Amino acid sequence: MLLPFQTFVPRIQITEQPAERHRFRYASEHPSYIRGSKNTRECLTYPTVEIVDYFGRAKLTVYSVTEDPIPRLHPYTLSGTCEVIIGPNNPLKYCFKDLSICCITRKMLRRQHANDLDVVNLNVLRLCFEASLLTASGEVTQTLRAFSRKIYNAKKRPELIIHELSDCSSPMSGGKNITLLCDEVDKNDIQVRFSLCRSNQSEGWCGYGIFHPEADIHKKVAISFMTPPFRNQFLTQSVKVGSRCIFKTLMD
Structure with missing residues (x-):
């Protein structure tokens, strides 16, 4: 019996979403790492992604974007390990354990992002996970993206008790x-x-x-x-x- 030919389409999947609340901090402050959505005191978790239906090497990058339906770069950036090469082992999975959100002063915002101040919500953002699929020589053959759910600034929206x-x-x-x-x-x-x-x-x-x-x-x-x-x-x-x-x- 002949089985129908099956094609696999590579995709990037978020297996652990970031926590919904996180303290946005200035570069001069001690960093606060983004936890996973299922994080507890007894069970620490972090944002995690996996590339499925693909075998090979990939460059995995994460950066902050706005909450808009068509996201764009957020004025507040990420610090920590934001780029890593994974594979060719399967599954192609990575856990981001040292990401933090760095905010900047109003003065710098007006200087660098003057056109965005009235249209961007500075106290909420998403993470964009980008996977560049690589050949053996390091050339990019395809780019995959996945956007996390919203992360709110815990300082502006405190936890309900x-x-x-x-x-x-x-x-x-x-x-x-x-x-x-x-x-x-x-x-x-x-x-x-x-x-x-x-x-x-x-x-x-x-x-x-x-x-x-x-x-x-x-x-x-x-x-x-x-x-x-x-x-x-x-x-x-x-x-x-x-x-x-x-x-x-x-x-x-």
Whole structure:
């Protein structure tokens, strides 16, 4: 039996998105490295990309771009290891462990990016991961790009704090009503997220509390929600998960 001919199209895939909040710092400050979206105190993660359906060498580059539908270079740049040669081993995967975002003063912005000040949001950016596929002699045959989700300046958009929960447990099937007290929130820009971090990504989990912004958010500081079902309904022992209040727009 003859199998149909299958072609493989190389592509770059973000296997670990950057964290949604990061402190943008000046060059004179101590750098703060960008963590991964699944990062916890017990399990440190970092932005990670992989080139799939390709065998060979590649030059991997990362730089900052604006949040626009058609991104352009962001005035704030990256420091750390922003360029690396990977391959020819498979999988072609790299974890960026020392990236930080460097902001510049208003004076320098007006001098270098005068035309961008009114149209660029300086407190949000994306990462552009660019892979240049190389021949044995080092010539570029193809360029692949992937854009991360938005990263917000933590200094301008601080983390929301959960001050109290009416209950700290829920059945695996979810559906339990819990009330939390938090900082003042925008009812149209808030989510309650539950997550489980594992070194093996397939064993991780993420779910969101179920509530209606108009009916279940009280005085902007109390949220009444139903817990989500856990991915595995047949566990015989309890599982500890983390809970956070996050801005809904950070999920874009």
